Amino acid sequence: MDHQIQRGTVVLATPWGVAAIFSGVGSQYAGMATRLHQRYAIVRETFTEASDVLGFDVAELCTEPSARERLNLQTESQLALLTTSVAMHRAFERQTAGPAVTHAAGHSLGEYSALCVAGALPFAAALRLVRHRGEAIADVAARLDGGMMWVIGLDTGTVEHLCRLWTEQDVHPVHLSIVDAPRRAAVSGRTADLHSAAGEFEARGAQVFPLRVTGPFHSPLMGPAADQLADFLTGIDLAPPRLPVISGVDARPHPGGPAGARLLADQLVSPVRWHAVQQRLAAEGVGASLEMGPGRVLTFLSAGTRGHPRPWPVDRYEDFDALARAMRLGADDEPAVLDACLRIAVSTPTRRQDTDVAGHYRRLEETRRARKPGAVATGLGALDALLAAKGISARERRGHLAAATGGRTWQ
Template sequence: MESQLLAESQRVGVLFPGQGAQVVGMGQALYSQHALVRERFAEASDLLGYDLGKICFEGPAEKLNATEFSQPALFVTSIVASEVLRAEQPELFERVVATAGLSLGEYTAVCFAGGLEFADALRLVQRRGKAMQAAADEVESGMCSLLGLSLEQVETLCREVRQEGEVLAPANLLCPGNIAVSGHKSALARLEPAAVEQGAMKVVPLAVAGAFHTPLMQPAVEALREALLASSPRDTRLPVYSNVDARPHQAAGEIRDLLARQVVSPVLWESSLRQMMADGVDGFLELGTGRVLRGTLKRIDRKLPSEGFGE
């Protein structure tokens, strides 16, 4: 890849995708072309206790979409994409000044920024996936994206649709007109027709196990806190923009606390991107599978240079 960002951008931000971006075949092209990728997949498979490459490359989709498998898969494919591109275009990485990741992708961002070693980060991601899957198994819940509505409209719909004892709330504030909602499946079922009646262009169910980024994930928080304490994160060499507050952080203690809080807090993705731009980032790289993050960027600033690598 000959990056136009080299010509157009002096201050590059690196972005990492989250759950929902996974697809059977992810990472296979890089795996076939680069020995360092094959070595990383072998290391990951040894640590995880199963053949990660087989799940990424062959599926089936139902298995890859399971939280406990999709999160390690996304983490590893994004990290190897960053390592290949860094080896091929070191001059581009001299211009990287900040990083962020969507939900699970924030763990990738912390690892990329030097806050965690690969093995420690992968163990954390595996623990996170299992903890979130366990929390999701406790209640019938899920997520969907609402396209074409404002945050105010979505918040009003959630208040009107949910019944006593139900959770239904905005969870991923991705970009103008694209907001993901999490909650009980009973409430989500009533949300879809109400959203269409309100003028939503589309309601898209997401391939996730449960109501991520809501209080329904609270059982996962303590497990994550314990794992984060055991992982010994370091201060990062680059600012990592947190999903929780859309602000840059480099101190290990702050990042550890924010990563634990993240699973029950709405993802402030649009605000994070806008803050990165306000802080001087003038071009973005999306590393790993999918194009979702570049899509959110285009809804915020169509003229801003952005590219992907590792699909």
């Protein structure tokens, strides 16, 4: 646990990771994009860069009410989302003293933004890829009478089993396409098969809702689009990311190179396993996630799901300074943090016997009673040492420390 005294204030190095997460769908472009475009030069530069690559004014697409109909088109909306997300991350890195991003991940299309900010994919190349991806998807979807629907309230393992069983039997074959939570999934298929499967899911206690999309995305039915994208990716140099980017296909870090390119093609025919991505981030000690993009879709998905990093939707705050302030604990938060440290110290099972455990616990209790300057830093340090004495791994300790602080930093 690293901390130091600086100008009379304890500065605690963030003991847990911070992920930048990117959604594959966007809303509320106009207000947020206009605000950022006016405030930050790096945002304007990013939109200009995108406009030069794509040959049309991306800022106008995102900020002008007259362009709203174009934002409803699949390819245009995806290009706008990529540009906005990358611009937001660049502004966050340049304009704030907030916590450093240690991981990245993206839901569906958002994975391209994650690869950009991790240095694996140049922004210009990502724009061309997303344009080609959108066109390929739209072309295949136009030839299919298909769509997607939510299946809520049924265990996702059961949903996946039923999809596989019905497909093997060729009885209303549908395919698992999104897993956002243990009981929140989406399936894709042809329209007639979705209608038939809906009744079967409802008979098992699920609620079903259609998604407002134009094709059976993230399913084997999109195979021709995946093949087109794979061919296009042969001309793209995907570098190893400079920080872990967790893939939505297998919830593992992107490797870069041909294997990473293959994951991007496989993404079109495989389920988005967002819940597994969040579990992977938490297992790697990530305590907070910054949702970079218009809207708060990923924050909504995390609501009520235990074990996920705490989400911080950038769109909720006026600017990045306001976000950084919200992520910092203050003196009023000291009792709650120290109480959380004590609860975690008591409830975490011991994996090895170490006589130092009792001493660290007494230090933690004394810190809670005394409430001297720097109490949070001292308490977190005592908790970290106690957990280490109990045989808890460094990765798990980071998760416990993030839980104690609520995914916030102490200064």
